[in-house]
Amino acid sequence: MSAEAVIGEPEIAALVRERLPDIPFEASETKTYADLRVAPEHFLALVTGLRDDDELALDLLRNIVALDMEEAGLEAKYHLYSFPHGHAVQVTVAAPIPSCELPSLTDLYPAANWHEREAAEMVGLVFTGHPDPRNLLLEEDLRIHPLRKAHPLQKAEILQGIEDGPPGVEV
């Protein structure tokens, strides 16, 4: 990938390519916002750039979605918004298999704290550098990941309290 704009890309993606020429990513369009898919090794650099660059200035972290893509592993989607410019973007990053580790954004966006704790317990992502990696919505000692596709809908209650292990380990 190069720093040149790709034809048919969303407007914001072209702006990101112009302002952050060193970071490779794939751009696509969702029904609402542009999606930037980035490799985990470039993820932190991209988000730092998106936040700190004056033309981009995406200063609000609205939401983090954690997904279990089955064979493709775990993914996280970050929704960012810029108050100065009024634009928004979605950043998608696939966590490496099998470690499921992604860098924590709590230093860049303090709002990421609870979102990451939720993502960690629900699908089993591991956020390195998170200051408080405890369960948030689930019981403190529960090590199940209910939003994994393999996790059954009905048997969740039966399984409660039986499993134990470090976060991120599939049970």
Place this chain on the structure above:
Amino acid sequence: MSIWPEEQQVVTAEGDLDTVDMTVNVGPQHPATHGVFRMVLTVDGELVVDCEPYIGYLHRGLEKLSENADYRQAMGWWDRTDYLAGMCCEGAYTMAVEKLAGIEVPERAEYIRVIMMELSRINSHFMFLGAFGADVGSFGTSFVYAWRERERIYDLFEEVAGDRMFPTYFRIGGVTMDLPDNFESRCRWVLGSIRQGLEDFDGLLTGNEVFVERCRGLTPVTPEQAIQWGFTGPMLRATGVPWDIRKAEPYSVYPKIDFEIPVGIQGDVFDRFHVRLAECYQSVRIIEQCLEEMPEGRVLAPKLPKTLRINDGELYMPTEGTKGEYGVYLMAKGGTNPYRAKLRSPSFCNLSALKELVVGSYVADAIIILGSLDIVLGEVDK
């Protein structure tokens, strides 16, 4: 001769006594936590030195359930997230599905939806005004003031949808049924009563020196802090940022409607209260315009598929909920169920900064600060 022997001295806590921090557990069953929310306060005398919030007592697995149900079946659960404003939650979910599936909604249905969503917003803000007044100390009075108008709004919902709190009135593609015959006159009467209720609140609380002194200057938040912590909705507007998704990223028929965004000055507890009070007046304005401009026509899109299947696609749809940005993320991969459904709940994000807001304040103020966040636990815990 003095009656006090010379060796007797006044003992002060700073000098000679060892003090220990005490842990106070507030909740999960506690009237000040507005639901099943627990916070563990570490206090040094009257000062809060640490605060640890615990949530999840009301976690019902909304997202997992939605992923395992038909797009239309899931709507009932979304009602039950922000249970004070069920119509706003329904609205967010249905609009997200419609956008994903590319379904056009008849204009009359859009107007009806906006009326219902704004009535819900007033309903939720009245709950805040009543409960917040109770937190600050006007126990019974503000609560019953709020209940009078809320009851009338619920009656209106019952006439329209057949249910009060969880109407499930919206449908993908419109609304269930048209408004009843006398709706406009009934609605105008309720709006008049809401205006009166707001005047009453203004007199009871804003006009009360004790209340104002109690709230003014308590935990001021700067716009930078608010954005860092992910505040949205009235919490953000109280700091002076005029950001409302109904204007910033408009949806439904909001672009056609004229209304203002009330903002605060310094983001303290009083501003948070006052922004919500002022928003109710704007909601009344919006509803009045909708009643004026609502066209005739059908209320449900024609030729809706019997079973809704959506091909690959994803979206994040933000809407202005009563507490802030109520966002719905949906991913479709064919089939009748969403592959992933995610709720971005505003209370959850506002609450996550509780520790920063509460530490350093007095215990009695901690209750007011928590009250000023206006959390609803159904939405925090999903």
